[in-house]
Amino acid sequence: MGDETKLKTDKQFVTLAEATRLLAESRIADNDWSGMPLPVPGLELVIEPRYRHQKITEFRWQEYFEEDGTRIPLNEEPKPVQSPAEYRLVNSWWSDRLRTKIMIYHDKWGHARVGAESENGLWFALRTMEAAAAWPIQAEERAQKKLATLIPAHLFETYMLTGHYHEVSERSGVAYIFRRGRPTVAMREDGDAFRVLCALCLHPIGYYGQTWAGVMCPTDEVIAHLLMMRGSEEKFWANANQHSLDHPAAGI
Amino acid sequence: MLKFHIAMGRWLDPMQENKTNLPGIDILNTGYGDFELRFDPDSPADVQRAKETITDMLKRGYAIFVEHNGKTQRVRKFDPDKNVYIIGSTPAEEIPIAETKATAVGRSAGG
Numbered sequence: 001m002g003d004e005t006k007l008k009t010d011k012q013f014v015t016l017a018e019a020t021r022l023l024a025e026s027r028i029a030d031n032d033w034s035g036m037p038l039p040v041p042g043l044e045l046v047i048e049p050r051y052r053h054q055k056i057t058e059f060r061w062q063e064y065f066e067e068d069g070t071r072i073p074l075n076e077e078p079k080p081v082q083s084p085a086e087y088r089l090v091n092s093w094w095s096d097r098l099r100t101k102i103m104i105y106h107d108k109w110g111h112a113r114v115g116a117e118s119e120n121g122l123w124f125a126l127r128t129m130e131a132a133a134a135w136p137i138q139a140e141e142r143a144q145k146k147l148a149t150l151i152p153a154h155l156f157e158t159y160m161l162t163g164h165y166h167e168v169s170e171r172s173g174v175a176y177i178f179r180r181g182r183p184t185v186a187m188r189e190d191g192d193a194f195r196v197l198c199a200l201c202l203h204p205i206g207y208y209g210q211t212w213a214g215v216m217c218p219t220d221e222v223i224a225h226l227l228m229m230r231g232s233e234e235k236f237w238a239n240a241n242q243h244s245l246d247h248p249a250a251g252i
Numbered sequence: 253m254l255k256f257h258i259a260m261g262r263w264l265d266p267m268q269e270n271k272t273n274l275p276g277i278d279i280l281n282t283g284y285g286d287f288e289l290r291f292d293p294d295s296p297a298d299v300q301r302a303k304e305t306i307t308d309m310l311k312r313g314y315a316i317f318v319e320h321n322g323k324t325q326r327v328r329k330f331d332p333d334k335n336v337y338i339i340g341s342t343p344a345e346e347i348p349i350a351e352t353k354a355t356a357v358g359r360s361a362g363g
Contacts, residue, residue: 020283021284022283023283024282024287025283031305033281033287033305033309033356034279034281034282034358035283035284036282038282046361047361048360050313052312136284136285139281139282139283139284139285141285142285142286143280143285143286144285145286146278146286170323183363203360203362203363204357204358204359204360204361205282205358205359206361214361215282216281216282216285219285220280220281223286223355223357224280224360227315227317228315228360230317230323230324231315231317231325232317239360239362240360240362241363
């Protein structure tokens with residue numbers, strides 16, 4: 001796992017969640033206070049550009065073992081190096097009307113080309129379940145205990161029962177629905193109704209591409225959203241990706 | 253865990269349930285969920301370690317949040333000479349580290 005990190009365990013095999021825990025434990029002494037992201041086979045790991053262990057995104061698992069000891073080779077290809085002849089992505093956006101991601105490329109002569117990529121919520125959900133293998137359940141339990149100290153008991157019960165709860169910003173009046181494992185939905189009161197503004201997606205340290213999963217367990221991310229909303233709302237909006245509700249990434 | 257305990261000197265074992273309500277920092281952590289660092293404000297070594305940790309976190313872009321007058325505030329700076337979090341520009345907006353529990357969040361990668 002990188003040049004400088006080796007897991008210390010008396011077990012012959014560990015699950016991805018156990019590896020996350022062991023990795024976090026081993027990195028604390030080196031002041032990696034937030035732990036360390038763990039690559040998950042088949043998923044793209046995206047990390048904050050200034051995070052000091054950038055090379056972790058290049059790590060590829062070679063194999064894994066079934067519970068009966070059967071070895072399964074993975075042979076994941078390393079990230080391809082782009083050659084000058086290939087197209088370069090210059091812009092992309094989500095089309096609500098077409099429900100498709102539109103992409104503009106430049107070829108090596110600078111000519112623009114257009115491409116389209118369809119995405120849907122089901123694929124997001126399936127890939128998020130794959131990413132969940134890296135979350136220690138104990139971490140989620142501890143995060144929930146922490147959340148319980150930050151919000152009123154009845155809202156925490158709502159959160160445990162439904163996976164989401166809401167809070168209105170005292171500063172802006174914007175109402176937020178914080179959701180476990182999904183982006184936070186921002187709404188503004190408009191007469192008798194609420195007008196939905198967007199879904200705010202923000203992951204501390206990193207996330208797995210094309211999923212709703214961050215490298216931290218879901219309730220940790222809810223706590224991060226909540227604290228940023230309460231303590232630094234403008235930064236919350238500035239740092240989060242603002243997804244249209246029609247986009248699968250919004251998780252609506 | 254033992255390794256951490258030794259490395260942190262007099263810092264308390266972070267995964268022990270906090271029975272004594274000591275001040276410190278909770279850090280959102282990939283492996284632990286909520287990782288607790290507590291220090292004894294009467295121990296100079298603990299306080300020194302806390303100062304170094306807070307300074308290091310802010311230098312590396314962690315967002316630190318504290319409760320002040322019933323509201324969550326983001327820490328702007330830390331004054332290691334006075335051992336206070338600075339959340340505004342007036343002396344009333346300085347919070348002694350020994351009197352609060354803070355929560356730290358790593359840099360955001362967007363999403």
